[in-house]
Amino acid sequence: MKKEWPIWEVFIRSKNGLEHRHVGSLHAADETMAIENARDVYTRRQEGVSIWVVESKHITASNPDNNGEMFEPAKDKAYRHPTFYDLPVELKHM
């Protein structure tokens, strides 16, 4: 057994105006093959108009063990939301 083809993450824009979304991953020897394989594996039914591929090893992810310190500080900041402010009901368009 020789070298395994690297893993690539695939992102697809389903139509112009929308963002690229992660759809899954695949193996390919290089970026050209990754795009071609992504076309065959993830867009057999016109699911996309644009494909991004990035080798998985280049992705840095946050550590879920640190989710508390990462994301909880936003929890008690209700004043960042419009509903936090008490305004009269007669007030329109705000």
Next chain:
Amino acid sequence: MSLNIEQLEKEFQDKIDRGENIEPKDWMPEKYRKTHIRQISQHAHSEIIGMLPEGNWITRAPSLRRKVALLAKVQDEAGHGLYLYSAAETLGISRDELFDQLLTGKAKYSSIFNYPTLSWADIGAIGWLVDGAAIINQVMLTRTSYGPYARAMVRICKEESFHQRQGYEIMLTLSNGTEAQKQMAQDSLNRWWWPSLMMFGPPDEVSTHTEQSMKWKIKRKTNDELRQQFVDITVPQAEILGLTVPDPDLKWNEERAHYDFGEINWDEFWQVIKGYGPCNKERMTTRRKSWDEGEWVRDAAVAHAEKKAARRAELKKAV
């Protein structure tokens, strides 16, 4: 500050009980990881091996319409295998290891694919019954607790319904055809009915994995529940075709509001699982051959990619 294992396990179970999904980097019990690798890879292998019995008829499809549909279906199954291998790889096993487990016989695949496709009608019966049974299982799995597996299932389920409809259309055409064609369809139903029921796995009282799988929300229904659901859905479909389900004990049970059906031959099931089905050897030989014969292509692609990368690096230096 390290939590002990019981605390971690409890938090994990609470998360599942709250209906949250588990994602690749989350902490999970080793057994949850192992069970998933086993189940997802078995599922992936089934998609890949499942291409063989149908591939057998692509060149002999009776019309261009049937041929493009069958080609597209078999190509979809390859895609399903790939989605699932990718999901399994998020659990820390490599694609090569997964293939190796299949090719050495360490990993299993669905026993249904060890039956031969003897006539064109079998392509109809597979789409209708085998994909039909797979859909019931897969719809349940769209709500499974492991995120990457659940997402792969959503994608797969969207694609499956055409598989079943193309199969049923084949059965319908044959059933409305000449006496010989109708006979061919009936013969095919006779051969595929029972193996399709076996696809849901052993009965609940002997299924070793069910309890833990339910607790971890890997499965949300038992084998017997899924099997019953399949029978209830499929029997009326056979009636529309004017074909007879090969089970003398099959009868609507008013009280249960379900069909009662006959005893499944579990000896046959275990024989096929153990490798003594009609096509086990042939399937594995074919798969091994294509893996071995493809090796030079895989290696050449790597060599080409490395050469290109080296050339690019040199150009950069020169600039």
